[in-house]
Amino acid sequence: MSTVQTSASLSWKALPEYEPRGELSGRLVAWGDPAFQELWDGWIRRFGEFHPGLEPDSFLRGTSTAVGGLYTGVADIGLFGREIRKLERTSWKRIFDHQPEGFAIATGAFDTFAKTVAVAVLVNAENPIAELSFSQLDAIYSAERRRGCPEPITRWGQLGLTGEWTDAPIHAYGLDRDTGTAQHIWLRVLQEGPWSDRAILPEGAPTRMYAGSGGHAAEALVTTLENDRYGIGLAGFRNLTGALKAVPISEDPGPAVAGTRETTASREYPLSRSVYAFVREAPHSRWDPKVKEFMRFVFSREGQSVVAAEGDYLPLPESIAGPELERLMNLSSPSE
Known part of the structure; x- marks a missing residue:
């Protein structure tokens, strides 16, 4: 890293x-x-x-x-x-x-709400995943996998996890696709490919945009991931809690980088904006x-x-x- x-x-x-x-x-x-x-x-x-x-x-x-x-x-x-x-x-x-x-x-x-924050890829804190690449995220969240992954990634074992995680399903939680964050992921990671139908909104997330809807969507995601060991979602670093962790991210090719204020400012973190x-x-x-x-x-x-x-x-x-x-x-x- x-x-x-x-x-x-x-x-x-x-x-x-x-x-x-x-x-x-x-x-x-x-x-x-x-x-x-x-x-x-x-x-x-x-x-x-x-x-x-x-x-x-x-x-x-x-x-x-x-x-x-x-x-x-x-x-x-x-x-x-x-x-x-x-x-x-x-x-x-x-x-x-x-x-x-x-x-x-x-x-x-880095983590100030409504100021175009860096995107954090969040999972439950019990998840042992150590890092994810753009191509892997694309294979989780997109329908066409324009970054070249040969098959959709739907199980944590496809990402190298073993034991009880080998066959555990990936529950991918997405975003309202009209938001700026979703648009950034669509451009930066999915390379303008269509979103997969497997990426669903977390329970309780707004289904339309309004003033403050981004914050409400993030709150719904946090609650969902805290109770779903197999979940993965996209939010901001301000949404981290003790029951969640942010996964270091790599661009293809490149080293995995943890998101911090410093790596966002330097643009080392690939999901800086x-x-x-x-x-x-x-x-x-x-x-x-x-x-x-x-x-x-x-x-x-x-x-x-x-x-x-x-x-x-x-x-x-x-x-x-x-x-x-x-x-x-x-x-x-x-x-x-």
């Missing part, structure tokens, strides 16, 4: 300092996830020190509002607490000739200077220090922020 690399989690301190390129003025408006409010306010305060003529504003009522704000022109920045959905891309394409451009702007929280900013501008066109400069600021040392000060979201490691800055500069450069 991999060891913690504290230097990687602090590598954002090696990012370049922000150097303004001209004066900015006018409105800069963000729509999106309300969990960003403190982070957005912190960014705007620091960015405003460089650009006192800026007039920032925000309307943070939900990630699902962000695309509408962008394509109607009332928002300059869309703040997403999850990956963009196919339907959102479809609606965008009915208005623009280009795909929406999004950038990872911070790492999701990103949060995103989307913009309206077309690639290789002349971008609104306010948008380009703000995004440059976010990927600077100053920008990521605001993330660190917020305390729940985690700064991007340099290995992610650096390439995102390079991509920003390339996309915002007009074609010759």
